[in-house]
Every structure is written in structure tokens, then in C-alpha cells.
Amino acid sequence: MSTATELPAPPTVPPPPRRPGRARGSLARRQALAAWAFMLPSLVVLAVFVVYPMTQALYLSFTEYNVLQPARWVGLENYQRLVSDPAFHNALLNTLYYAAVTTPVSVALALGLAILLNRRLPLRGFLRTSVFLPVVLSLAIVAIAWNFLLDPNIGLLSYWLSKVGIVSEQGWLRDPALAMPAVMAVGIWKNVGFYMVMYLAGLQSIPRELHEAASIDGAGPWKRFRRITWPLLANQTMLITILAAIATLQAFDQIYVMTRGGPFFSTETVVMMIYRVGFTEFGFGYASAMSWVLVLLIFGLSMAQMAYFRKRTVTY
């Protein structure tokens, strides 16, 4: 894939003559030391407050643990159970379905909106704010609002839509066929602004001169997008796609507040099941095993995404 048009080379100062070998080595050592020093505070916090609980969770996945009584070692039993558990398969399928739809749609919408809102447009600030506001709203409160709006009998949206002939007899959140799409729509609605803002930050760093030069050369908007914008946004796209995939594969909040995984588990994702098994059925060992399977899945997917993007991202 061709990269962007050559950027004007920044002025460089020719390095003063140095003794090779030793100086090189000491520069590298200096950098390495500095790097670790920079990372130390984060790494300490992460090690204590993230890695340590994670290893606990890993240990628990080999036990039967109901929190109130000591954990009982069961070896691989939890994992074996997962292989044949239809509830887990259901959750896995729902999760993949949710992620496979929500991620590309969110990313594409975010990019489209960012590009749209990067140009001079009337009410641009207002629109940027409106797209971003759902991100800022508390999900629990917003769920109440959506429940009111989507109620098939007394909801505002249902009422308006019925006037144009769109009627859902049972309701978008209560109909097993429509519940997942409804939850997806709310998930996209809530998060697209988040990704849009990240794209905006990236778009802002594409120098105007590139577009100007290209359009003087006769390149239309689509060509400019393909040759300039898209490649230079590759870092953002990689970030956003990976983040979106990680987030959607762990979808929980919007499902918990809107459907609790219902009707009869048709919207239950893996994390929703982890919560149910762990917190309401006191099966923490099993829940931990489930989460580690999820981690493997997400990890595999993320590595694949990173490999895909590595060839395409621009790093100076």
C-alpha cells in the first residue's frame, strides 16, 4: 500500500564526530535506563493493583470459590465445563455477534463524523458536542431514558414511530429478535463520540498543506481521503479498532442496564454471564475461568489486528 506523499524533510543537524561503539552503547544504555525510570511509577501501580489481582483471578479459575468459604482446588474442571456448557456457548456467540457488528459500525461512523466535523460547517461545535454528549452521560440514567423512549406502549419514540407506521408489538428491548440489535444500537450511540474525538485529534495533525497541494494537483475529495487522510490516520485507526474490539468483546454495562441479558439470555454476553455466575450465583471459580478464556480470545484478536496494522501504520 503506498504511503503518503513525501513530507518535507525536517532540518537535521549533522551529529558531531564521536568515538563509535562505546558512545553508541552508552547512549543506548542511557535511553534504556531513562525508559525504565519513566515507566517505573506506572509499572509499580499496575503490578500491585492490576497484575496481582489478575494472578489471583487466574489462581481462582482453577478452584471452586464462593467468596464466603475458602477456595477449593479443582484443577482444570472449570475449563472443561466451559467446553460443554451451552450457556457459555450462547454467551460467546452473542459476544462475537455484538462485537462483529458494533466495532466496524462504530469505527466507520466515528471516522465519517470526524471528517465531516473537521470541515467548516455551520453549527459544527454544536454537532461535535451533541455527538460526544452520550459518552458523557451516565449509562444507568441513560438506560432509564431509553427505556422510557422505547417502551412499546407508553414510549415517546414508539409513539412517534407508530404514527409513521413502524410498530413493534412487543417492544425493541423485550422482543428476543430485536433485543440484541437494540442493545447494539444503544452501544454504538453511546460510544461513537468517544472514537470520533480520537479521530478528530488525529485529523488535526494532518497538515493542511498536504490537502491543499493535492487538490491543486487536481485530486478530488475521495482520492485525498484514500491517499492522504486514511494512511495518516492509520495510527488512530489501529488504536480505535483495537480499543473498540476490546471494549465490545467485554460488553456489559449497556446490557446490564437495558436487558440484564434477557429475554432468556438472548443478549447475554460473556461478561454478563461472568457477572451472573460470579456475583449472583457465587461461582467465582467458574467465572474466573470464563474471563481467562475471554482474555485469550481478545488477546488473539488484538494481536491479529496489530499485525495487520503494523504493515500499514506510519511511524516516523
Next chain:
Amino acid sequence: MAATAAPAPVGRSPGVVRAWRALTLVGVLAIAAVMLLPLIWMVATSFKPEADIVKFPPALLPDRVTFEHYREVWQRIPFARLYLNTIIFAGGVTLISLLLDSMTAYALARLRFPGRNVVFVAILVMLMLPFQVTLIPLYDLLVGLGWTNTLQGLIVPRATNAFGIFFLRQFLLSLPRDLEEAARIDGASEFTIYRKVIMPLAAPALLTLGLFHFMYNWNDLLWPLIINQDQSHQTLPAGLALFMGQHVVEFGILMAASVLALIPVVLFFLVIQRRFVEGIATTGIRG
């Protein structure tokens, strides 16, 4: 500003231009309406008397406007105290996190050292485990440290964030490599380079990340509620949750409280949004 204004298309009649502009306006308003509908409902509901909220046929705007919910909020919960606690919590986490995240991201993006990728991947993995399983071990750890019901217990576990590190790393990777070379050769310390060369350029990303951290922690219900044992330490979401009864939700006052709780984050966003417009993002490409 780095945005382009498309050069005026040659040969378009003013009528067509005006039609496009009108269409764009309609499109903009339509998008805004979809995104804002729940918020509009929330605000409208906060001004409706409670008896008017659940009824059929439903109406978006209030028939009778009342301010009683906004008044009652201050009496029913210690709203000012909750606000303060939440500012301290969200603000504290944001500031500290920005510092730590940016330092780590700087190392991962701008410094060469063996094991760089391993550290990065390890940090990425931390994003992948749902908090539901680490909550209890983490809570036990905090109890062991004696940090429940303390400010440090609330903030330190969040003092750095895998997402923030990832986000900033990506951003920093896209800055030209040679930026620091000159300074390094001149003998500047890494910290000076970090502080004086790179961080100023990362301002848009830092602001964005700051907004995300602030907003996430501002709205977080479970974490502060679990760590705090004292009503006087509670944060806004916990206060708001007091209006959600098991059977009866007090919609009017809940919406009023939510609207009030929204304001700081919205303000934060509006401030950043303007900075985008002013285009701080003239990055070091120009040398």
C-alpha cells in the same frame, strides 16, 4: 487550523450551493436530534411534575414546568458534598493518571530499549480482563493494606491506566522521530525532552485523555461505592442512585440531579472542543 475548506467548486450555481447548505443543515440537525434525544428527554423530565412523567400519550415537553425537583435535590442528598468528593476523586485520578500515563507512553513510543514491545503487549493484556473478576481480589488487597475508605485507596489503583498508556503511545508514535534527536545530541536530559519538546506537542492528546479519564471516573458508581464506607465520602453517582428505589424510581428528581451532575464534564468538553478549533495541532512538522 488543519482542516480544509474545500476550494469552491467551479461552476456551481448559487442555488445549488444554497440547496447543499440547507441539506447539510438538515442533516446536522437530524444527527444531533438522534444523539441528543435521551438528554432532551432527561432535561424535559426534570422540569415536569412527577405525576406528569409516566402518562399516555407521551409528550416530550412539559405541560407544566416546575423547579421543585431542582430545589429538592439539595435537600434530599448532600449534593454539594457529593460534588466536592467527586471533583477530588475524578480530578485527582485524572491529573495523576495523565502524568504517569504520559511518562510511560513516552518511554514506549520515543525511547529505544530492549523489551519495549513485551512491556507494551503486557500492558495491553491488562485491558482484556473484565473487572468483575479482579474486583474481589483487588478489594481484599486494599483491605489488607488498610486502604478501604481512604482517598489513596480510591485513587492509587487508578493512578495509571492501560488505556491511557495505549492511547498516548499511539499518539506519540505519530510524531516525527527526529524531534528529539537534536535535543539529545545537545545533551538535554530525557526528562527535559519529555517536558519541553514532546509534551507540549501532545497537548491535544493529553486534553482528550484527560477528558476521558475525568468523565469515566466522574460517572463511576461501583468503585467509589465499594471502597468508601462512609456516607460523607460518597460520590455523585452514589447520591443519584439513592433516587432509584427498588420499585419506585423518582424520575423527576433523578433527572434533575443527573442534569446538575453532567455540567462539569460537559464544560470540560466544551473547553477542549474550542481548543481543537483553535488548532493547537500544528505539530512539529514545521520544525
Next chain:
Amino acid sequence: MVRRALAVLAVAGMLVLAGCAGRGQQSEESNASGPVTLKFWNGFTGPDRPAVEELVKRFNESQDQAKIQMEIMPWDVFFDKLLPSLSSGTGPDIAGMDTAQVPQYAVKKALKPVDDYYTQSGNEADKLIPAAVQGATFEGTKYSVPMNFTTLLLYWNKGMFKEAGLDPERPPANWDQFADYAKKLTKDTNGDGKPEQYGLAIADHETIAMWPILFWQNGGGVVSEDGKKAMLGDPATIQAANHWVDLVRNDKIAPIGLGGADADKLFQSKKAAMEIVGPWMTTGFKDAGIDFGLAMPPAGPKEAVTLGTSVGFTVSAKADQRKTEAAYEFFKFWNSKESQVYWSVHSGFPPNRTDISAAELKENPYVAAFAAPADKSRFYLSNVQEFQKVNETLFEPALQRVLNGKANVQDAFGKASSDIQTVLDGS
């Protein structure tokens, strides 16, 4: 260079920690001579909260041996928080929870048996409603003291009855009338298949138990009262289920897929004419301008019974003698006549005592109605250890499948019943 970074960090860190020096962890110990501090958690958010807070305040002010420190949060967060705190020993001394939740904690030895509260003279435990005391019992031992108790009653919208040609003062008294009235009250005026008005609002998930009442009235149920046998597959249950599922699916007397809150909103917005629910909706319905009546749910072929439900005070297994005694003092105060009158009038829940007359409660006219059927009330899934698993994972999804036409009652309930039996046997 690097040192500067570390220095900045160290200073920042110290400032944070110094700032926290003042806020230490709440000490759970009380010195021997001061008042005992009792941590009390419960989920009475919403409009119930003021009444709870007032009673706690009165208790704290009425004596100085014990001081209640209360934390209120929504029920789901309550249980999320309870679990880790119990495991780490930082939990509450008194936890108010629905009696249905008590067994799973009792069985894991997290709660202290409180039989001695009931036998201690002076606590007036004999004045407590027997149904509530029964609800506080698990496998013969009492693990809680009633905090609240209520039954569910049939609400009917008198105005809508009149419009449908029914006598607004005569609610349905049996199943035949119930079905008949519900059909008459269901109206699909524009013929699009979706009624504009429903005869009944009944919830099938995230709700106080409504469908189980129908099963009981036919002699069926979900689990036997001793918590040992799954009854979901019994012919009586299946018959009742078929009867009502048919009415819902074919005659559309009620919408499918309602949660408890949805059902309340439906009645409140006058789109449903009847609902079986608790006293918490009286204010909302009244303010909506509905002229409603309250009656015992229509009697079934075998029984006239309704749901009894109760939140009880539980005592942590880790509470020492002093704290337990102080807790008992609080329970006694809470269930005293004076407190109960205040509680009932202000929360709308019937009193926990049998010796309060309707006249004393006249400030809240509905309370007496909810108190009346106490001996005709039954608790849902009493003596069942794994309440959530049986109700939310096995029963409700089966019911929802049936209502959505994905399975017939025989198959779905039969399978769920055997799954439930497995759970009951395993615990």
C-alpha cells in the same frame, strides 16, 4: 534528569498520602465504655428512604449505648458490595436483605442465627406477623428479624371498569371472572393486532413474583414450601400456566416481556386496567389521578392466596456479644408499636405487628388493606438456598420462552423443573 522525575513523583506521592493521613479507615472497634457502633446496610433507596432514616435517627437519639451508622445503596450494588466485604471481614454488622436472599448467606455461615431474639421476653416477638416470622425462618432456624413485610394486592382501575361495562366496585373474585374481565378490558380499536389498552399488566422478569401466585392458586408452584421439591413440572402448575399463557398470547390480555417497573408504568399510564403489585405504587397511581380499588387477587380453583414478601434485619456472624445485644435493641425499637405506626404511615408498608388497628393507621388509608391478607400470603421460594439460580436462571427464562412462543409449557417447564431439582438436590 531521571532523578528529577522521581523526585517530583515522590513529592506528589507524599502529598497525596499526607492528605490522607486524616482520613483513616473507620475503626470497627468501640472502646468498652463508649457506645457500640453498628454498621447497618440496606437497599431502601427511593421514596422509602426518609422513613428508614427517620427511624434510625430516632433510635440513635433515644439512647446512648448503641449508635447505628447506616449506608443505603440500590439493592444490586448492595449485594455487589456485601460479597467482598463479608469475605474480607469489613462487612456490616446488620444487613437488611430480602428474606429470599438470606439462605445463601446463612448456609455459608455468614449470618448469625437470631432465634434468641424471638425467645427473649421484652422483644414482643409474639406480636410480629406470623407470616413474616415464617419468612424469616430457614430450615427451622431464624436468621432475620422482620424489617418490613407486605402482601401483593390486585389493583383495578375503576374508571376503566366502568367504560368497559363492568361494575367498578366489584373486582373479579375468581379466575373465570378474572379472565373474562381482562378480555373485556383489552381493546384493540384500530385493529392492528396490538391492543391500545390491556386488561392486565403482569411481569415475567425483574419483578416481585406475580406468575407464581397464579400457580399457587391452582395448587401448583415453582418449588415446594419446604424447599426440597421442584413443582414446576407438576400437572397443576402446567395447567395454570397453559391457561394464563393462552390468555396472554392469544387474547392478548397482557403485553409480553414486561419487567416489574414496566408493568407499574403500564397501569400508571392507564394502559392496563389491573395489576397485582405491592403498596409502593399507591402514591404514584393516586397522583396519576387513577381511581383504583384494592382487593385480594382473584381466587384460583384450589386456593385464594397471595404473595408475602419481607426484608429482614440480619446479623453478621462476626458480630460479638455486645454488638448482637445492641442490634437486638435496635430491632426491638424498630418493631415497637410507636415505630411501626410511623413506619407504616410514612412508607406505606403494613406494620410488622398484629396489634395495630386500622384506626391508628388512618393517615395512610391503603396500609390496612395490605396488612389484611397476611395469613393468606405465601413466601416465594422459601427455604431455597440458591434463590437467584432457581428464579432468574431457570424459572424466568422458561416462562419467557413460553410466553414468546419458543416452547410449549410442558417441555419448557418440565426441563426447567428437573434443572431446578438438580439445584435443590445439590445444595
